[in-house]
Amino acid sequence: MRNVYLDYSATTPVKEEVLQEMLPYFTEKFGNASSLYTPGLIAKQGLDKAREQVAALIGAEPREITFTGCGSESDNWVLLGVADKLKDKGNHIITTVEEHHAILHTCDYLEKHGFEFTYLGVDGEGRLDPEELEKAITDRTILVSVMMVNNEIGTIHPIKELAAVAKKHKILFHTDAVQALGNVPIDVKDLGVDFLSMSAHKIYGPKGVGALYTRKGVKIPNYLHGGAQENGKRAGTENTAGIVGFGKAAELAKEHLEEHIAHSTALRDYLAERIRAEVPDCFINGSMEHRHPGNLNVTFKYIEGESILLLLDQFGICVSTGSACSSKSLKPSHVLAALGISDELIHGTVRFTVGDFTTKEDIDYTVDCLKMVVSRLRELSPLTPKEAR
Numbered sequence: 001m002r003n004v005y006l007d008y009s010a011t012t013p014v015k016e017e018v019l020q021e022m023l024p025y026f027t028e029k030f031g032n033a034s035s036l037y038t039p040g041l042i043a044k045q046g047l048d049k050a051r052e053q054v055a056a057l058i059g060a061e062p063r064e065i066t067f068t069g070c071g072s073e074s075d076n077w078v079l080l081g082v083a084d085k086l087k088d089k090g091n092h093i094i095t096t097v098e099e100h101h102a103i104l105h106t107c108d109y110l111e112k113h114g115f116e117f118t119y120l121g122v123d124g125e126g127r128l129d130p131e132e133l134e135k136a137i138t139d140r141t142i143l144v145s146v147m148m149v150n151n152e153i154g155t156i157h158p159i160k161e162l163a164a165v166a167k168k169h170k171i172l173f174h175t176d177a178v179q180a181l182g183n184v185p186i187d188v189k190d191l192g193v194d195f196l197s198m199s200a201h202k203i204y205g206p207k208g209v210g211a212l213y214t215r216k217g218v219k220i221p222n223y224l225h226g227g228a229q230e231n232g233k234r235a236g237t238e239n240t241a242g243i244v245g246f247g248k249a250a251e252l253a254k255e256h257l258e259e260h261i262a263h264s265t266a267l268r269d270y271l272a273e274r275i276r277a278e279v280p281d282c283f284i285n286g287s288m289e290h291r292h293p294g295n296l297n298v299t300f301k302y303i304e305g306e307s308i309l310l311l312l313d314q315f316g317i318c319v320s321t322g323s324a325c326s327s328k329s330l331k332p333s334h335v336l337a338a339l340g341i342s343d344e345l346i347h348g349t350v351r352f353t354v355g356d357f358t359t360k361e362d363i364d365y366t367v368d369c370l371k372m373v374v375s376r377l378r379e380l381s382p383l384t385p386k387e388a389r
């Protein structure tokens, strides 16, 4: 049986070049980067190089990059850090209804500690209006946090315009760029953001490594306390092998960005075209114009996305329903709900994300299986109208 992985937004396989770069740091280069003898310096050199590689991918300076344990940690750190630092100035934070749970659940936590939130809404295509941000700002606003690319429907948000609005009011601006990294060009100086979250495992690097860009001159309290690792900003012995892998993955992402975008877009569009032509009673969610190059989010009427996922798995095909984080809960996706889609239709939604190892044959096989699966499920579903059977 064929194995087709179409869930690149959940995680990506580690590229061979990345793995090869990492391996020596488990064995001969195992030193603690804080140690002053030679093996320590060798480990430290690995970290320094990775910091340059990650910085280069987003147009930052190496000292503006702090490695963390994951993208979620970077998101938590910014919200909790800014809230703590500026609590005497204000208690209002602006974010959006489309954020990842790493942001939304941190907001829930802060709400219990007296902070207030405005969640900017989106239009039917998942797009934000920078004017809505302007209107939401109060003299108690201390932070604006808007994701660059949505993980479920792939919407690309106008971060430069939004950051300019925040800057005009002297408010700090954070963007969760975990889905954007390696999929859209990023230049932090041009964007004008103060903080930017990243994660290695979404760009063909290892799991359990993230980074936070903090603009030079901006300082927030530490999130992890202890040793003086990461220029005193994040305690804990560095995950040297993981960080070195992140660096290599960032270097490859920068080198192959255009190629990657062209490859993903072509296959994603081909998938969309075949589904539109060959599968009846379905629609695509989110803007096609301002979209992650590999993302396709489709609602299939009358049936359940979970059932589609499980039957496709029988054919060796991996897709997701919404985001991996919500797939184990029965709550309908908050992102699709924000688009105004009914709960019933949300439950019929599947996310396909293609990536560097996807081939045209993979897409053909997937559509062939999908057609069988959808028509089978519709035959069994009491919701299917007679004419659609």
Ligand SMILES: *Cc1c(COP(=O)(O)O)cnc(C)c1O
Pocket (backbone or CB within 6 Å): 009, 069, 070, 071, 072, 073, 075, 100, 102, 147, 149, 150, 151, 176, 177, 178, 179, 199, 200, 201, 202, 208, 209, 210
């Ligand atoms: C995956 C993801 C995260 C979390 O990153 P981890 O490294 O898995 O913690 C945060 N935000 C977005 C948009 C993501 O897609």
